[in-house]
Amino acid sequence: MAADDNKDLVLLDFWVSPFGQRCRIALAEKGIPYEYSEQELLGTKSDLLLRSNPVHKKIPVLLHAGRPVCESLVILNYLDEAFPSAARSLLPSDPYARARARFWAAYSDKVYELGTKLWKLRGEEERAQARDELVQVLRNLDGELGDKEFFGGGEFAFVDVAVVTFMPWLPSYERYGGFTVEETAPRLAAWARRCGERESVAKSLHSPEKVDEFITMLKKFYGIE
Known part of the structure; x- marks a missing residue:
């Protein structure tokens, strides 16, 4: 084959x-x-x-x-x-740029990891630590994005695909953590809105309300309520 x-x-x-x-x-x-x-x-x-x-x-x-x-x-x-002959490549051609993209894509997993701690942990001290760590992760992503349209520059690519799927989870994390993404990472918040206009993103993601309902179900499932 x-x-x-x-x-x-x-x-x-x-x-x-x-x-x-x-x-x-x-x-x-x-x-x-x-x-x-x-x-x-x-x-x-x-x-x-x-x-x-x-x-x-x-x-x-x-x-x-x-x-x-x-x-x-x-x-x-x-x-x-x-699939080298597919419509487009997600990774850049330059080896160093590819390495950076892979680093930031993997780093973004911390958003989900720490956000999960916010709704799952019972202790206030542990939740506060998770909140502070998540806020720092969002600030780091905001700094890497900078004033670029997308993480890789002018084109939606590898890091954007990796990070954007966490965006519908952030309103729930904000509520459990007592922070706002608009204040913590304003460029990231604007980037998320731009990404949401893409057909591939809009058709793949669910609303923050649906995600919050799912988190509520998970809390009941794990007996956290």
Whole structure:
């Protein structure tokens, strides 16, 4: 099978997952057709998911002709390498610029990690620490963005795909943490609005209200209420 072959391309995913949404946005941006397979994460996981990702047992997983590729940023890298003739590349051609993009994309995972602590932790001291760390992460992302239209410059690309999927979660994090993104990272807030106008983003993300409902459900599921 040639690498640049999208036959039997299946994405194992979960509707509200920001990590799965990264893959959906990337596939849309690159113009690659695929089959979507919604997975159960809070109940019994499918045999397909367990076989495809036996180490972490989680989504997203991209099946390419039956061969699994796991972890969202690994999938994004794979899409650029396996489909060189797709509509566009997400990573820059310069090796140093690619390295920076990969660094900031991986760093952005801290937004979700620390935001989860805000609604999951019970202790006020621990939540305050998570809040302060999250605010610093947002400020660091704001600084990296600077006055550019997108993280890579004038084109929506790898880091933008990685970061934008956390934006619908931020209103909930603001409420649990007692801060505002507009004050903490104003350039990032404006960037998020620009990204939201892209078709690939608008079709892949859910509203902050839907995300907040999901977080409320998770709190009940874990007995946090």
